[in-house]
Amino acid sequence: NAGVTQTPKFQVLKTGQSMTLQCAQDMNHNSMYWYRQDPGMGLRLIYYSASEGTTDKGEVPNGYNVSRLNKREFSLRLESAAPSQTSVYFCASSEAAGGYQPQHFGDGTRLSIL
């Protein structure tokens, strides 16, 4: 059982380039999330999707867009990458939205922007 799968695992971009990070879950979860984690820091919520067809901003949405393609897939797009977006990006899913629903995380995408 794969759980939450993120692609790619690593990526290097130049400032101004665009990129889409992919996330898929096979647990039939309704809710999905994107976080970023900077060195020595906790996770910060970028966007989340409480259910298929809905998306909402988290703590740090500026510079990002998301698409809930279907129940399984939730993508994160950087339209014009900036060095400040260098980070590790984690996707997660849960049965429903809310902190009381345990989240299942992928292994992350390590993104460097030069």
Add this chain to the structure above:
Amino acid sequence: LAKTTQPISMDSYEGQEVNITCSHNNIATNDYITWYQQFPSQGPRFIIQGYKTKVTNEVASLFIPADRKSSTLSLPRVSLSDTAVYYCLVDDKIIFGKGTRLHILP
């Protein structure tokens, strides 16, 4: 929005019991208390959740006093592989703070 306070770091030795306390003075009536564990280069992993009193699973125990303004994650007989960052969450906005960096020494 409940805010949590945890120690930044802790050291312990193999075989000992480790207790990590989280303060959450503004916890709401409907909030659950959830703990995650994160190893280097991996995403966080759910380890335990509770609402009140005590919860135990195969990995840890969670102690919650009656006023629910704090909680304690207890890891019995830790090993080197328990070295990780532990996060305490208590609100439905899913706020991860910096967590507690636990370092187990041989």
